[in-house]
Amino acid sequence: MDLKPADNPRWRTVHMLRDRRDIFPNAREMAAYNARYLCGRCVPCRIGSVRMAELIEEFPPDAETLEQLADTLVATALCPVGRGAAGMIRSALKRIM
Secondary structure (H helix, E strand, C coil), X not given: CCCCCCCCXXXXXXXCCCCCCCHHHHHHHHHHHHHHHCCCCCHHHHHHHHHHHXXXXXXXXXXXXXXXXXXHHHHHCCCHHHHHHHHHHHHHHHHHC
């Protein structure tokens, strides 16, 4: 099991799931949570988190667009919370695709 931080060594979140549990519903739930509760102070979080939540609702999700959006969010978000939101989506994409 690899428990390295997703993108930022200062912002770590670990979600433990049973092997049998599908990660896709959890990723959708986390994306929706981030879209609702990130502060929205910076444009990447305000727009990017909402767009991520919209994109991950589709099945199968557009992995390439989600990955590009996550890269943009990591590079431009003002705080580690926004970067961490992108990290969760990246991690889920690795396991979904």
